[in-house]
Amino acid sequence: MAFGGHDPYGPTRQPNAGPPPQQPGPGPYPGPYPPPGYLPQGPYLPPPTLRQRFREDDWPTLTEVLRRIRLHGCVWALLLCCLWQVFLPVLAYPLVRTARSQARRRFPSHPHHRLLDADVLHLQKARAWVALIASAAILVVYDAEADPGEVLEQYVFRLAVTPWLLLLTAPLVVLILLRVVPAAARPGMRTRLRPTVRTALLYVAAFTVVPTLTVGLVFLAERAQETNADDRTRLIALGGALVLIVPVIWTLFFVVFASTTVVRSAFGIGEVHLALPALLTGVLVWELAAFSLTVAGMPPGPPAVRIGALLGGPLSVSALAWWEISRLRSRYGVTLRGTGM
Template sequence: MTFGGQGPHPTWQPNGGQPPPPHPYMPPPYVPPPYRPPATSLWQRFREDEWPPLREVMRRIPLPGCVWVAILFCVWPALFLFICYPLARSARKKARRVFPANAHRRIQDPDVMRVQKFRAWIALAASFAILVAYGTEADWSEVQDQALFRLAVTPWLLLLTAPVVIAVLFRLAPAHARAGMRARVRPAVRLALRYFGAFTAVPILFAGVMFLSQALPDGALSTLLSFALLLPVLWVLFFVAFASSTVVRGAFNTAEIHAALPALLTGVLVWELAAINLATAGMPPGPPLLQICAVIGGPASVSAVARWEVVRLRRRYGVTLR
């Protein structure tokens, strides 16, 4: 029975209008904890596109503050490191933005990447075993020189090899596909011009800094000024060093022109580097049969993996050369 439009249940509350107290055995309401992202190690942070800040690196390394102060003020290479790390972090961030690390393959195949890494580790282990068994002190120093030589020569060799391989691909491609491939050549050319512009800027900037340093009068102020002028040169050098790994693997992002182009360039480039190493450094140490296997085995294995990648692209993804 209702009166004045009210429902059958009273709307007033006992205890002076207050809600009833909770039951003493009623559990409290569940409040979910705040979301916390999973903790990553310092090594994982260094593998990302952006390195952690210097403050976070110092906090992750288990050293008390007094030890950091002693390192900072008593060991001058540490002071140089504290200055170079922010420059390297900034240059690496810019290099990864201009030359993305994951853009060297249009089709990302995890099996191909796994086989390439396995082949690289096997080749590194074989080279190390040959040096340990038959190498001398001169051979170890020569390996270091050859590594720096490859780092300096490979981008220029790639610049000369890529147009030849691209021209062969244009010749093999049908006429209706050449217009689209020609339009995708321009971004790769712009990327190559950016890299080689930065590459050639390093010696030019360094020569300019040396010329200005000689023109300044001797003194502490001129030394500090010369060091300050070297910082931009150091930043460009870091930028080129971090960009070189992506440029060599991605071949200036030529996968946008043709998905099989990085594999073809790798197969050609590895034989050119083997011939240059043989002409400049000679045969590796060891017995004659082992020397021949070491010279031919590395390029042959790389070419085999590149051919397998091209066949896999044709069978699984429909990428053909013609």
């Protein structure tokens, strides 16, 4: 038996053979599927700038960089013809990009377990800028004839020494802290220490590969320039030197980018105990001050300025480290004698 008369579900077509009515779809568009060219409505987010992309762990590719630089093709051709020596470092950009990406992946700058206090970070940045301005002012006022190259060499040398001081200091600080914490918390800390040890060993291996490859490259280059060797030996040595150039450049930049994150994160030692980064920083800054005093001597200037420049940095860093430890205790309940998590 039929109810509702003929065609109780309503007409499927408009009168006069018009198009069928549109059924409501799941989205804001008519029909079950979006029409061609449909863009969902929402807040428009502009693409990140090159400066923002270079702040990320994964830099933009060389093609993306060249596309952002809006120059006519004739201008590019003119620059390549006249200034082709300047564009030679551009060819090394893909190597530098992959080295930075792998370094940030193997050595993250901020481990996920570490509590990042915004106030502490802001004060640390402010202290770093004040220290940089004060050091520059002392050099300009009291040592105007200082060689900028020598100053830069001392800074790079200090940056290269810092990871090795970390490798020597971190085990001692961890052993002392293991003696302080309760016995029940020690197995968990030892378990969390294993990734940190692996990270440190990886850094040591990468740092060791750089001089090894460099020595091999220099040996092959000298072998290729020997006049008493036959042509076949010189050709093989030249080919080996050209092959070694790429891994030497890649490994060198890998170590440079890894060192910048290793110094900040201390091989991810915050995974073991949240107070360890601040505690280790407070110890390491005094070691660096003693090392700088042994290598470079006293800063220039009157006795009061020398003492202030020598002790101002370690004292301010130690005060910030102690303040960070006290905030961990007051805000998060993390103590040096606790589990640290």
